[in-house]
Amino acid sequence: xxxxxxxxxxxxxxxxxxxxxxxxxxxxxxxxxxxxxxxxxxxxxxxxxxxxxxxxxxxxxxxxxxxxxxxxxxxxxxxxxxxxxxxxxxxxxxxxxxxxxxxxxxxxxxxxxxxxxxxxxxxxxxxxxxxxxxxxxxxxxxxxxxxxxxxxxxxxxxxxxxxxxx
Amino acid sequence: xxxxxxxxxxxxxxxxxxxxxxxxxxxxxxxxxxxxxxxxxxxxxxxxxxxxxxxxxxxxxxxxxxxxxxxxxxxxxxxxxxxxxxxxxxxxxxxxxxxxxxxxxxxxxxxxxxxxxxxxxxxxxxxxxxxxxxxxxxxxxxxxxxxxxxxxxxxxxxxxxxxxxxxxxxxxxxxxxxxxxxxxxxxxxxxxxxxxxxxxxxxxxxxxxxxxxxxxxxxxxxxxxxxxxxxxxxxxxxxxxxxxxxxxxxxxxxxxxxx
Numbered sequence: 089x090x091x092x093x094x095x096x097x098x099x100x101x102x103x104x105x106x107x108x109x110x111x112x113x114x115x116x117x118x119x120x121x122x123x124x125x126x127x128x129x130x131x132x133x134x135x136x137x138x139x140x141x142x143x144x145x146x147x148x149x150x151x152x153x154x155x156x157x158x159x160x161x162x163x164x165x166x167x168x169x170x171x172x173x174x175x176x177x178x179x180x181x182x183x184x185x186x187x188x189x190x191x192x193x194x195x196x197x198x199x200x201x202x203x204x205x206x207x208x209x210x211x212x213x214x215x216x217x218x219x220x221x222x223x224x225x226x227x228x229x230x231x232x233x234x235x236x237x238x239x240x241x242x243x244x245x246x247x248x249x250x251x252x253x254x
Numbered sequence: 255x256x257x258x259x260x261x262x263x264x265x266x267x268x269x270x271x272x273x274x275x276x277x278x279x280x281x282x283x284x285x286x287x288x289x290x291x292x293x294x295x296x297x298x299x300x301x302x303x304x305x306x307x308x309x310x311x312x313x314x315x316x317x318x319x320x321x322x323x324x325x326x327x328x329x330x331x332x333x334x335x336x337x338x339x340x341x342x343x344x345x346x347x348x349x350x351x352x353x354x355x356x357x358x359x360x361x362x363x364x365x366x367x368x369x370x371x372x373x374x375x376x377x378x379x380x381x382x383x384x385x386x387x388x389x390x391x392x393x394x395x396x397x398x399x400x401x402x403x404x405x406x407x408x409x410x411x412x413x414x415x416x417x418x419x420x421x422x423x424x425x426x427x428x429x430x431x432x433x434x435x436x437x438x439x440x441x442x443x444x445x446x447x448x449x450x451x452x453x454x455x456x457x458x459x460x461x462x463x464x465x466x467x468x469x470x471x472x473x474x475x476x477x478x479x480x481x482x483x484x485x486x487x488x489x490x491x492x493x494x495x496x497x498x499x500x501x502x503x504x505x506x507x508x509x510x511x512x513x
Contacts, residue, residue, distance in 0.1 A: 135390075229290055
């Protein structure tokens with residue numbers, strides 16, 4: 089018996105991200121849509137970064153989760169519109185913070201921001217996810233994964249990851 | 255000339271620089287930069303994959319992203335010569351003994367400054383698939399620009415040693431950027447079809463980005479002129495062959511291998 093769009097959503101709703109297991113693929117905005125396609129159900133995902141090495145793992149996780157329930161659906165990768173951290177829900181951002189990752193700010197709208205920047209960073213204060221202090225400094229543009237930067241809190245002295253607005 | 259030729263030019267740029275930058279993996283001057291360059295390479299190779307997949311589908315036949323990346327030879331690559339050069343200047347002797355981070359940073363700065371503009375222009379390409387890749391890559395290029403620009407300023411406005419190295423890298427690499435503005439037949443055809451973007455329209459913005467950063471870094475821009483490289487026509491320096499030999503050897507030793 090063919091599954092419905094609602095049933096597939098119910099199965100996939102809470103599937104966790106392999107890198108940040110406290111947040112679901114849906115909350116991250118990677119799992120974008122479940123729809124009835126011409127040849128059956130389609131699960132639409134979008135990559136965060138072009139070279140994100142977790143994408144094949146995410147596809148495998150989705151496929152095996154569906155197979156366990158006996159559901160057949162095609163997994164479709166869609167690039168446009170490009171993924172943005174603005175799609176992460178408020179609840180998702182709170183989960184990131186509780187996990188120790190400072191959640192992203194809203195992305196700057198104007199494309200001109202990059203052209204005449206002086207020294208970068210310091211554009212917005214990133215609150216420390218542990219003590220809440222905004223007395224923090226960027227220590228590196230890239231962190232443990234492509235989607236994060238490294239920060240340090242100057243008050244509690246702890247280093248932490250910042251999920252880059254993107 | 256077809257759209258696929260233009261896509262290959264964009265893809266080869268991303269792959270060759272991705273491979274070059276990845277040579278720092280495990281050899282970075284500090285751990286954070288080791289990680290940064292690996293992340294930049296991941297983005298670039300990811301962009302290359304998307305572009306090769308699209309080029310393969312436009313070409314038709316048996317082409318795949320793997321045949322395009324691993325089974326074409328030096329003269330078939332269409333990347334800018336700038337991106338294949340080793341991580342050191344022309345006179346520094348031993349290739350292995352002189353991984354020079356200033357060269358790496360200046361090259362990434364010059365290229366990402368161009369791509370932050372070119373991807374933006376390609377967001378409105380008549381080819382909807384290319385426009386989607388452009389929108390995705392634009393965000394990455396902007397971040398790469400931010401990273402390399404920050405380091406350009408730190409090195410240029412740093413110690414006497416870092417300043418001298420950054421200035422030498424600018425003097426060595428900036429002339430290679432003349433290739434950005436000399437249209438290839440593939441670019442002209444793509445622009446005429448509404449698929450490609452005219453780099454000439456971006457030059458004033460690119461100059462503004464470069465000049466502002468160099469001024470902040472207390473570096474001088476060398477006088478324009480000199481040899482205009484023709485990498486995107488398939489005429490490369492002697493360095494690309496070595497890079498491809500290393501990158502392609504595994505795939506060629508085990509053709510059609512999967513795991």
